[in-house]
Amino acid sequence: MGTSGTAPPRAVFFDRDGTLIHDVPYNADPARVRPMPHAREQLQRLRSRGIPIGVLSNQSGIGRGILTAAEVGAVNGRIDQLLGPLDLWIICPHVPADRCPCRKPAPGMVLKACSTLGVSPSEAALIGDIGSDMEAARLSGARGILVPTPVTRAAEVEAALEVAADLGAAVDLLLKAAAGRTEP
Template sequence: MGTSGTAPLRAVFFDRDGTLIHDVPYNADPARVRPMPHARESLQRLRSHGIPIGVLSNQSGVGRGILTTAEVDAVNNRIEQLLGPLDLWIICPHIPADRCSCRKPAPGMVLQACSTLGVSPSETALIGDIGSDMEAARISGARGILVPTPVTRAAEVEAALDVAVDLEAAVDLLLKAAAAGTAP
């Protein structure tokens, strides 16, 4: 998509499971964390441009009583050990039936991240692997870039405005738009 305009790219948000790391459902074990291809390098490229990066992740295992927040934090700490420091983590612990405003596809986590960093959603992008990530980006006014995995549904790929083959290609799209002076 790349909304035309002059807004700079001021932050990039990532989904966690299936985007930055291989998805291990309800993972409570930091030893099971495996980064996706190009994850560390892609994050480092954004850091080298001075662009804040954060993770926005639905973690319904907490609300279901399958995970504790300490276990989620331990997995997140392992991710930072492997991928480097992240500027922010926002986790939604709710189950879908809670109908909270933070659980993707709701825009709450994107809006909270923008508020925390003092940026407008139009100056940000959300990179994720499923349609709910793209919907959260769209509703909030951020750019969404879908990086499909084998679990991404064909309809989600077709509906996405921007699709990249991997994290490296997604970051390329954002940095090229930033260099061209167009909004994310």
């Protein structure tokens, strides 16, 4: 199951919409970016320990012609401004019918992120808000932590190996192994 109960992860990846920022479907407007509560502080906890952090996000609006890659890039740039720069951004622009290997729940983005950072998937964690995030983590060999939102289905919560109430609790789970206790 990845890094659970051992050393802290060597990389932590986040889903974007519904996890790091409030979900605005097909958002092309950087002004509409609203971070989740305490997201910046939780990312800083990881940064302060030298743990690289990145975002892995399905953005089918590009494949549907609703968004451009430049618009998604502008939104991601605003997230970097608000939350501090992330070490890695990997976006899947495909629609589900494309059946690409990168679109979550497929493991492609997790595997690419690990390869880019030079870490094994078993040394990485993915924090997300829906079952496809957890499935991508599982299929890649990374640790998955679900942070449910009102749109997370009950079945997804039941199926998750680890569930945290919010981003702070998720980061606590990741750093707890490092010190044998929960960080303050």
